[in-house]
Amino acid sequence: MGALIGFFVRLYTAVFGAIERITNGWLLGLAARLTFASVLLLFFWKSAMTKIGGDDWSLTNLFVPTDGAYIQILPTVFEAAGYDSSGIAFFPYGLIVLLGTWAEFILPALVVVGLFTRAASLGMIVFIIVMTYVDINGHGVDAATIGAMFDGDPYSKIADDRLLWIFLLLVPTLKGPGVVSLDWLFGRMYRKREMYY
Numbered sequence: 001m002g003a004l005i006g007f008f009v010r011l012y013t014a015v016f017g018a019i020e021r022i023t024n025g026w027l028l029g030l031a032a033r034l035t036f037a038s039v040l041l042l043f044f045w046k047s048a049m050t051k052i053g054g055d056d057w058s059l060t061n062l063f064v065p066t067d068g069a070y071i072q073i074l075p076t077v078f079e080a081a082g083y084d085s086s087g088i089a090f091f092p093y094g095l096i097v098l099l100g101t102w103a104e105f106i107l108p109a110l111v112v113v114g115l116f117t118r119a120a121s122l123g124m125i126v127f128i129i130v131m132t133y134v135d136i137n138g139h140g141v142d143a144a145t146i147g148a149m150f151d152g153d154p155y156s157k158i159a160d161d162r163l164l165w166i167f168l169l170l171v172p173t174l175k176g177p178g179v180v181s182l183d184w185l186f187g188r189m190y191r192k193r194e195m196y197y
Helices: 002-023 027-051 067-073 075-080 090-113 117-138 161-175 182-195
Strands: none
Touching: 027 067, 027 090, 027 161, 067 075, 067 090, 075 117, 090 117, 117 161
């Protein structure tokens, strides 16, 4: 009996050790970034487009966010200003809205192409945490939408979905983007360059 158990332990260790060696350094980072691209990239970009005018946007709106940006990012400030963004001071509120809008375009793109991946992934985690805080406290979403961890209901939009988003972004934050990335390519070019100097 002990020999049989030993055989299965060795087989298990050999199979999963081989899988780990074959996938080490490229699969986890790439899979996380491709999953992020397929599930969340367009979600964030469409949200960002509503902040710069949607289909009617202009380059000016990249520097002067629309009312939609204020509604989404700083709803209580926008309400206090009588729903008139011209009455809101640029510093700090306009700057917060502007940087939040840019972050929604730039950070997801950096994660997907694998450039400054660890910083961009960490930035997206912070963005999701802030977005969640604004949704709960600024937009007053209901308890069913918020949900709760360990509630047995995997359909709540905030507690469940966003926890999975954050976990997905933890992979490139902690493990890096893998070899199929601009980080790896530029790092390789830099290392070659350093060899010659």
